[in-house]
Amino acid sequence: MTMQETASAAAGAKVFPGSDSRRYNYFDPKGRKATHYEDVTVDVQPDPERYLLQNWIISFGDGTPTYSKDWTALKCTDWHSFRAPDQEWERTHYQRQSTIVGMIQNVVENARRAGAPQRFDKAWVAVLQNHVGAFKHAEYGLGTALMRAQRYGYTQMVNNAILTNASYKLRFAQDLTLYLAEVGSDIGGFDLDAGKAHWLDDPIWQPCREAVEHIRAATDFLEQVFAVNLVFEPLVGELFRSGFVMQVAAAQNDFSTPSVISAAEADYERNLANAVELFALLLRDPAHGEDNRTMLQSWFTHHGGLAVKAALQLQPLWSLPRVKVASFGDAFERARDRVAAIGREIGIDADLPALPPVEVGQAAASAAVTDAAAE
Amino acid sequence: MADAILQARITNIEIMGRDDMPDGLTLNKITSQKGIGISEAARRVADLGWTPSYVKEAMSFPTDYKISKAPRDPMKQVLRSYFPMQEEKDNRVYGALDAALRGDMFRNVEPRWIEWMKLFLAIIPFPEISAARSMATLGQLAPGDDLRTGFTMQMIDEFRHSTIQMNLKKWYMENYIDPAGFDITEKAFGKCYATTIGRQFGEAFLTGDAITASNIYLQVVAETAFTNTLFVAMPSEAARNGDYALPTVFLSVQSDESRHIGNGHSMLMSVLKEPDNHLLLERDIRYSFWQNHMIVDAAIGTIIEYGTKHRDKNKESYAELWHRWIFEDYYRTYMLPLEKYGIKIHHDDVHEAFDSIVKKNYVHKIAQFFSAGWWANFWRIEAMTERDFEWFESKYPGWYDEFGVWWENYAKLSKPGSVPITFADTGYVYPHRCWSSLVPCVIREDFTIDEVDGELFTYASEVDRWTHKEAFAAEYQGRPTPAMGRFSGRRQWEEVYDGWDLADAIQDMGFVRPDGKTLIAQPHLSFEEKDMWTLDHVRGHTIRSPLLALREMTPQQRQAHVEEYRKGFKIRRV
DSSP: OOOOSOOOOBBTOOOOOOTTOOOOOOOSSSSOOOOHHHHHHHHOBBBBTTTOOOOOOOOTTTOOSSSSSSGOOOSSSSSGOOOOOTTHHHHHHHHHHHHHHHHHHHHHHHHHHHHHHHHHHHHHHHHIIIIIHHHHHHHHHHHHHHHTTTTSSSSHHHHHHHHHHHHHHHHHHHHHHHHHHHHHHHSOOTTTTHHHHHHHTTTTHHHHHHHHHHHHOSSSSHHHHHIIIIIIIIIIHHHHIIIIIIIGGGGTTTTTHHHHHHHHHHHHHHHHEEEEHHHHHHHOOTHHHHHHHHHHHHHHHHHHHHHHHHHHTGGGGGSSSOOOOOHHHHHHHHHHHHHHHHHHTTTTOOOOOOOHHHHHHHHHHHHHHHHHHHH | OOHHHHHHHHHHHHHHHOOSTTTTOOOHHHHHHOOOOHHHHHHHHHHOOOOOSSSSOOOOOOOOOOOSSSSOTTTOOOOHHHHHHHHHHHHHHHHHHHHHHHTTHHHHHHHHHHHHHHHHHHHHHHHHHHHHHHHHHHHHHSSSTHHHHHHHHHHHHHHHHHHHHHHHHHHHHHHBBBTTTTTTTHHHHHOOOTEEEEEEEEHHTTTSHHHIIIIIIIIIIIIIIIIHHHIIHHHHHHHTTTHHHHHHHHHHHHHHHHHHHHHHHHHHHHHHHHHHGGHHHHHHHHHHHHHEEEEEEIHHHHHHHHHOOOOOSSSHHHHHHHHHIIIIIIIIIGGGGGGGGGGOOOOHHHHHHHHHHHSSOHHHHHHHHHHHHHGGOOOOOOOOHHHHHHHHHSOOOOOOOOHHHHHHHHTTTTTTSSGGGGGSSSSOOOOOOOOOOOSSOSGGGGHHHHEEEEEEEEEESSSHHIIIISSSSEEEEEEOOTTEEEOOSSOOOHHHTOOHHHHHHHHHHHHOOOOOOOOOOOOOOOOOHHHHHHOHTTTOOOOOOOOHHHSOOOHHHHHHHHHHHHHOOOOOOO
């Protein structure tokens, strides 16, 4: 018998057993067909359930294997079933990040070319310098917490979703840093070190720093992901970004800062979707759902308490811009609604008490007085 | 102020509209704004960090090293320039893949080469993503925040590498004549005796002492030294075999490695500052260099030299490539200078590694082993031919005497119905497996055994024995090393299937084509169904674990066995 050589090595040049097996066939796609994200992501990080015949072959000194389900208090019947709704893999991640970087650079270049920073209201410049400057450290702290967390998930799908979350947060912290440095150089007298000083010492920012440091110090990686996306972001992150900067800036002659900030809001929508999907899956788990709910509820109590304290302490910021177009009370109400809605989505009680009427009243009255003065 | 700006803009527009634009004046220069310099940008970004005062972060990644000096970032990196650059690199990669299809690359590609990609690309995405995970470790361990952006970029780079390689593999699966083996890739990675060797490499990036794993093993040795053979030498061979996709993807991957090498060196310089670390650095550089040699040279050496059809005698052999990339570039210019910082470098290991390739035929013996167990693979290996023999003989004089008959036997026994070569009367002695590197102990004269915690183990060499018994232990030269990793799991594939029939083991691993009987692995490249082996062709032969057999021997029998094993064997013609 002689072996026959085939002229072409292209698909379809010969028909033989397996010659048409042209899909990864070792996992069940979430939909009818595997998405590209699933093909390049699912099962790249294996485990003894899928498919390590010889188990993990190196352990830590205390016997913990390379990956362990014990790295979170949450339990899951099938960690492999999670798929990130944003479906990011390397190509889509770079495309999106690069588009954001380009968008921000265009906005900033155009604003600076038009001399916009020089026309920012002076009181607003102080807000940018001291408080947007302080907030960039919060974003960085969350980014570093997530960068740590992406080591610990039991599957590739969980870890990659946390990795891209970290990438978005760290990019945004840098966006703010470089944006402030650039517009600051146009304004003159802009103190680039003031933001960090406020972050470290200003009483307004200390509960916020405390909340972020608690997230960084959490040893359970899913507690970190939960606290970032389901607690801090809606209660403090969005409150400051959307509820304050994006609503107020235009009235202070500042159209560029909201554009920079808007990227983080869009990032968050995607990271929130990923996080909601993951935690909803864990709460629906037939065997562990109730225990998971108890754990998430306790995390919510802990981090929610810190985040509310941080949010309330930021209240004076709403009084700083010369032109008042938003009130803290309204912004906080939206944050309260948002976190409650997120809680309902995954299945925990995230209803927070409303602000005491006197505080809402004070904030509204204070805004009204300043508005009148501005007119 | 506003008037002045308006006037400036009008002037700019006028300049732009003139035909006689002054020399050196470009639209970009007119419209761009003065930005902050890269050093200032990197400094500002590094200043984002702070020392927590409300809650102290628990150090979640164990290490026995002391690190007090903050590593510096010599590359002054910021993310806003990184993302567009990476996107552009991606555009080129994906454009090239499209072009390769339009150019009908698969019509002319060498199947011998693409088959080995089933193995290589089953392994490599895991070490890549393990490297991404390990950046969590370095980001937390490194004092200060100067190098955080470098670690962040490396984390995202590795995510890139892992998914871009999965994409490449999918692309091969969709377009190459025989997709079997690509289609089960990640499942195969978990089952195969050879991919476990790759997993030893990848798990070593992120398990055990954090500095040992993520800085020394991954960055200082694997990335700085061995990615050159992995990601530079291998793509060259791919191109010689008509595969333009692998070079496109892997040279793009390699362009990220310089960043990782910079991260690793900076972190190493920080670790070096503490004299207490020097003993551990000596241990870890020694272990990492030797194990990288054992694993990477086994896999990549075999793929480059046995996966190619290109036999131009003017091209460099793997031994020559190794001398250039590892000996000259890495050992002489990176490892040796570490001595001036007081680190003991084991020169003898480097020379021994080179000798194992040049004088002891390490790569050839590994290729022989891969072919001896072809039925347990999920890729095809075809026999070497006269043309191959000539090239090997010219590059490695004496090659034919030792390996020629083996490959002639292999060709003879490649027809279904023949005895699988493992069980044929060739004189080949199925090798013991090294407990440290998991690579078979193919250099017979270097084989050694030892007991650890009262149990007997086998090793490919003295350094492998030292790695298991002394380096991966709770104490090193009298110093407690609680953070150091431990070897674990069912490390020897043969032990898992000891006593199994070949056909049952292959079926258990799932290395069977969709018809339920034809093997994915074949000892040839024929795509005719009649030439293909099925489960029935291999049934009736039993897998035995050499280690279990050795453990069952009396001390005298064992001594005799070891002495006999070290003598090696002579292949007989069948």
